Amino acid sequence: MELQCPKCDHELVRSGELKRHCENCHSDFKLHVACNECGDEIERLKACGAVSFWCNNCNELKSKSSAVYTLQNG
Numbered sequence: 001m002e003l004q005c006p007k008c009d010h011e012l013v014r015s016g017e018l019k020r021h022c023e024n025c026h027s028d029f030k031l032h033v034a035c036n037e038c039g040d041e042i043e044r045l046k047a048c049g050a051v052s053f054w055c056n057n058c059n060e061l062k063s064k065s066s067a068v069y070t071l072q073n074g
């Protein structure tokens with residue numbers, strides 16, 4: 001998944017599991033993953049190498065593609 005820097009539109013590089021870094025303006029971002037239905041933060045689950053997400057509020061499994069990604073400063 002390619003994300004762009006909200007400040008300069010430069011492509012972000014992965015600097016950690018849920019961290020992204022912009023080499024152009026040297027900003028660090030935290031990736032916030034939310035449920036597409038209720039908007040709550042969802043938990044990342046790793047099973048057999050596949051990544052999926054669990055929403056505690058909806059009480060159901062969410063696919064990677066249905067999750068809503070937002071970037072936060074820091």
Ligand SMILES: [Zn+2]
Nearest residue numbers: 005008022025
């Ligand atoms: Zn940038």
Ligand SMILES: [Zn+2]
Nearest residue numbers: 035038055058
């Ligand atoms: Zn939910």
